[in-house]
Amino acid sequence: MGIMSFLRNRAGIIIVGAIGFAIVAFLVSDAVQMGGSLMNSNQTEVGEVDGEAISVLKFNEQVELNTNNFKQQMGQSNLDPQMTSYIIENTWNQQVSKILMDKEINRLGLQVSKNELNDLITGKNPDPQILQNFGDPQTGQLNRVQLNSFLDNIKTQDAKSPVSIQWTSFLLNIRENKLAQKYNNLVKNSLYVTSLEAKEDYNQRNRLANFKYVNLEYASIPDNQAKITDQDYKDYYNENKYRFKNLQETRTFEYVVFDANPTKTDTADTKAIVDKTAADFRAATNDSLFVSINSETKMPVSYVRKGQLEAALDSAVFASSNGAFIGPIFSNGQYKMVKVLNIKSSPDSVKASHILINPATEGGVDKAKAKADSIAGLIAKGASFSELATKFGTDASKDKGGDLGTFARGAMIPAFEEVVFNGKTGDVKVVTTQFGVHVIKITGQVGSSRVAKIAMVDKSLASSSKTQQLAYSKATSFLSTAKDGESFDASAQKSGYSKLIAENVVATQSSIPGLDNPREMIRWAFGADKGDVSEQVFEMGNKFAVAKVVDVFEKGTLPLEQVKKQIETAVRNKVKARMLTEKLTAARNGASSIEQVAQKAGRPVTPVQNIVFANPVIPGIAQENKLVGTIFGSQPGKLSEVIEGDNGIYVFVVNGFSSPAPLTNVFKQKVQVSQALVQRAPGEAFKVLRDKADIKDNRVKFF
Structure with missing residues (x-):
């Protein structure tokens, strides 16, 4: 009877407990059967901000977009590891900022209405991005005819077309910028400087x-006369604990480097090859073909302006005459030799428009060229280039009537530059490049200076396979004896190898002393424990390295022993x-x-x-x-x-x-102090949001 009464009184609790146990058992069982998928859920996430995941797929897409933009802005086709790391870091900060700002903006209920957005596009005070894309370069004012023409064109486009997708993304960017502006204004307008604060600031700076x-x-x-006790350390640590907050996990590791730099024999062998190449280059009749076969960077045969080449080569080229052969010159690890094919005067910059015809959609290059010739014929008879560009163009410039703006040498591909810099204002030309067939109109040429048409062949001074193998053998031999932290130190000392140290390395760091691209080593270090020695030899250009983790500094307040x-x-x-x-x-x-x-x-x-x-x-x-x-x-x-x-x-x-002279204009002083606060406010506000957020950064697993 007692048992039945107990069960009736506690039946609800027992049932809930049983169900809860069953659910947990089911989940645990499922995790085991799925190979621990619950524990590995972040394998597809580059990070998490306040519970919102950032997928590695979308993050990579943004990295690729930012990389392409950076290459265009810098005029570079290849980026070194440091630049790549900078782009990844910048992309991460963008993602974190967007998530935190979106959460804060939603919490505050900030919005951009449809009328506001329309006003930012076609209103009296358009957004700066609208002005940048649809502004008149001469007046700096919005070209409303061009903008309205573009908007009319957008209405005819399918919603899934590339142009429509780009425009939607553009509008979202304007909206996000406006929301951020509203938030920053909200923060700025909450700041107030009292008269007392203004007077105090004035006195602090002038009394x-x-x-x-x-x-x-x-x-x-002398230091040896000041004996430190454990209590001295404890007292200082406890008084200054706030100083030892580690904002992100860091690692310290030691490493031994084995250089495979070119030997004297390697240098002599390379020089012999370079000398033979130079002799062949002098005698070559097809310079473009010779460059494409023998040059490492394969710089196209083209015109360059003074200052485009490195100093030694630049001065030699522009002090020479047509037909001169320069080099080989050794600079920055490379031998370079140049044929000067032509030196002449040329415009400093050109303003041009074009209509790009895509051979893929026209049925081949011949048909695309025929269409381009027809368009050029219409222009010669007086047809509007701008209208034809809007109608027939296939790249983004068609929305601006084909206008490419003003550009200097080096901004366009060689075949395109050959036409616009060698022609004259008003010329309409047809040229084929790797991008398609262009109908080009030269609308202006500015300035004049000397340019040189050159063919350049370069070859790097590299280590031979024998030199590389010797350095790698030394590294693997050292690794075989350095199985743990103690043997790592002992083996280095016995062999006379110097240990380098990388202190307080963060997971996203792109460089450490003595190594060009240590990302693989850093990724290993963040997956290892204190005292671990790498199980592999890390290869970085002409260097090989073996590493040992010395210390792990977790995120949060560091313990006394670590500081x-x-x-x-x-x-x-x-x-x-x-x-x-x-x-x-x-x-x-x-x-x-x-x-x-x-x-x-x-x-x-x-x-x-x-x-x-x-x-x-x-x-x-x-x-x-x-x-x-x-x-x-x-x-x-x-x-x-x-x-x-x-x-x-x-x-x-x-x-x-x-004491300074009495403050006669308190209002002016308040304004000065307020301006300083307002300038810092957006950054400080975001810093607070970031410090209070729960941010998990898993980038080290992927980059």
Whole structure:
């Protein structure tokens, strides 16, 4: 009876508990059967911001987009590891910023209405991006005819067409910028500077202090005489715990590098090949073909302006004449040789428009060229180039009537440049490039300077396979003996190898001392434990390396043991301060003037003039915040207590203060202080959002 009563009274609890247990058991069982998929869910996520995942697929798409934009802006086709790392970091910050701002904007209920968006496009004060894309370069004003023509064209496009998709993305970007502007304005408008704050700021920047001091410097005591105890470390750590907050996980690792730089034999062999190539190049009759076969960078035969080549080559080319052969010249690890084919005067820049015909949609290059010739014929008879570009063009410039703007040499591909820089204003030309068939109109040419048409062949000084293999063999031999942390150190010492150290490396870091592209090594380090030695030899260009993780610094407040080395100097100065304070206190006791303190301490009196609170630097010493702060809170003529500073201990006396002229325009001062706050406000507000957010960064798994 007792059991039945117990079950009736607690039946609900028992049933809920049983169901909960069954669900957990089911999930655990499912995870095991699926190979731990619950634990591995972030294998497709590059990170997470406040619970919102960033998929690696979408992140890679944005990285690729930013990379292409960067290449276009910088005029580069290849990016080094540092530039690639910069783009990845910038993309990550964009993603984090967007998620945090979207959450905050939604929380505040900020919106951009349809009328607002229309006003940003066609209104009296269009968005800067609209002006940039549809503005008249001559007047800087919006070209409303061009804009309206584009908008009419968009209405005829399918919603899934590339142009429509790009325009939708463009509008979303304008909307997001407007929302961010509203949020920043909200933050800025919440700031207020009182009259009291304005007056205090004015005084801090203009009130002058004149004083004299006697000091004992920490450097006066040898380090070996200042014995540090464990309690000294603990006291300093506890007083300054806020300083040891690690915002992101870092690793410190040691590594031994085995160089495979070119030997004397490698250099001699390369030079022999270069000399033979130079002789063949001199005799070559088809320079373009020779360059494409023998050059490493395969720079097209084209015109260059002065300053485009590296200094030694540039000066030699423009000091030569037609038919000259220059080189081989060795620079930046490469041998370079140049044929100067023609030197002449040419426009500095050209303004042009074009209509691009796509052979793929026309049934081949011949049909595309025939269509281009027909269009050129219509233009010759007086047809509007702009209207024909809008109708027949296949690239983004068609929305601007084919206008490509003004550009200098190097901005376009060689075949295109050959036409626009060698023609004259008003010419209409047809040319075929790898992008299609162009109908080109030269609408203007600016300036004139010398240019040189060159054919260039280059060859890098590289290590031979024998040299590479020898360095790799040394690395693998060392790795075979360095199985753990202790044997790593012992083997390095026994073999006479120098250990380099990379301290406080973050997961996304792109470079470390002595290595060009250490990403693989860094990724390994963030998957290893303290004391682990790499199980492979890392190859980075002409260098091979073996590494050992020395320490792991987790995100959050670091423990005392991990910061001991970092704080050793500061703690020792604390010990020295105690030793010196006893001496200076004895000198101060019974003294009625700063001169008496100096005499008893055996130190000079140092006068200081015109120190301001806002710039607490003591001439001849360094910044001393505590000392200067105490001075501005002291009475003139009164001998101070012993003050412990960053560089030594001090006793001072204030001679007097020079107050600035009365602040007559408080409003102006408030505006100045407010402007400084307003400039910092957006960045500081975002920093707060980021600090309070739960951000998980998994980029090290993918990049």
